[in-house]
Amino acid sequence: MNARADNEANESFEAVLRYIRDARGFDFTGYKRASLMRRVRHRMDxxxxxxxxxxxxxxxxxxxxxxxxxxxxxxxxxSFFRDPPAWDYVRDEVVPTLLAERRPNEAVRVWSAGCASGEEAYTLAMIFAEAMGVDDFRARVKIYATDVDEEALNEARAASYDAKAVEPVPAELLSRYFESVGGRYVFRKDLRRAVIFGRNDLVKDAPISRVDLLVCRNTLMYLNADTQRTVLGRLHFALAPRGVLFLGHAEMLLSHADRFTPLNLKYRIFHKVLTAGAQVDGIPAPCRSTLRPTRRGWRRSGISHSGPAPWRRSSSPAMTPSR
Incomplete structure (x- = not known):
């Protein structure tokens, strides 16, 4: 294909993206062009x-x-517990430390950004319920799960999965948190009330605020550098001063040390950096967090954590809880 034909194809491709944005309300212009064009051509074929x-x-x-x-x-x-070693670290290090640093009745806010059909959000629910006990989980935790795909969100709200989908769930958790209904596995209704699903476009919509743990995996990798910078600014603002960001295995943030510092680089887990007087998208930051990384986790105000936490057995208008 010669240069003129390349330019014509690129212009025609941009026209497709503009139609999607203007007529359908989905703006993919911030996605990396090469991978985006490859996917559109795949569908065209x-x-x-x-x-x-x-x-x-x-x-x-x-x-x-x-x-x-x-x-x-x-x-x-x-999938449930996608990349198990990373989720083991969240279970054994991140969540126990997060809970230890909060008062016994203090609310915990979690955001699963790009939740697709809900497996990630319900993975988080199981981990927190195991760490806190079911009653404490219901009283204190809110998991906000967002995506741009309404069909995926409807699947997530239904919380019904086939046998293959729940294969990664350990047997003891499967029996404790799912009910067998007509050959499918349905996440417990009493715990689904803590999981609130809603549409959110990370590229253009306002972020959820005061989030203690923000899980945004394998989303940034598809965005171009400018759009990544914009989205990371929103994720930074979304996090509470002691907040933690959990990314996908292909996402590093090495060029964003002014906003995030690694707690565990291998598993792509980062701590929010806040300096006095700093601003995120024009919004003043209140103070610097006193969390600092340690070999096995992090420490703040004399509170530290080490060692695994055992599994504990236990008997917005657009945001809607799972039913």
Whole structure:
């Protein structure tokens, strides 16, 4: 393909993105062009189209084709306890330390950003319920789970999974937190009330605030550098002064040391950096957090944690709790 043809294809591709943004309200212009174009072409091949112009005509006439493209672009790949060693560290180090640093009745706010069909949000629910006990979990914890995909959010609210989906869940947790209904596994209704699902576009929507643990895995890697910087500013603002950010294995943040410092770089777990007088997107930061990394976790105000925490056995308008 010559340079002129390349330019024409790029212009036609940008026209597809503008249509998606203007007519459907989904702005993918901040995504990395190479991977985004590859996904759109993949869907075009499946649907039998060779040019972006032809495909744009079909998108304008077919809501079903738009849904198929949207799912191809987003690639909602998720699972319970995805990357088990990283979740083991969250269970054994992050959550016990987070709870130890808070008063017994203090609320805990968690955000699963890009939650897809809900497995990550319910993984968090199980970890916190095990660490605190079910009654304390229900009284204190709110897990906000967001995504741009309404269909995925509807699946997440239903909290119903087939046998293959729950294979990563340890047997004792499966029996404790899921009910078998018609050959499927449904997360406990009494605990689903603590998980609140809603639509949120990380690129353009306001973040949830005062978050103690923010899980945003395998999302930043698809964004270009400028959009990553914008999103990271919002995630930084979302976190409470003692907040922790948990990313995917391909996301490093090495160039954002002014905002985040690693607690465990291997598992992509970072601590929010706040300096007196600093600003995030024009918003003053109140103070510097006194948390500091240690070999096995982190320490603040003389409180430290080491060693694994055993599993404990126990008998907004757009944001809606799972039913």
């Amino acid at each position: 499946q649907a039998g189209f060779s040019t972006f112009e032809e495909y744009l005509d079909t998108l304008q006439a077919s809501p079903d084709e738009f849904s198929a493209l949207f799912n191809t672009i987003l690639i909602n790949v998720t």
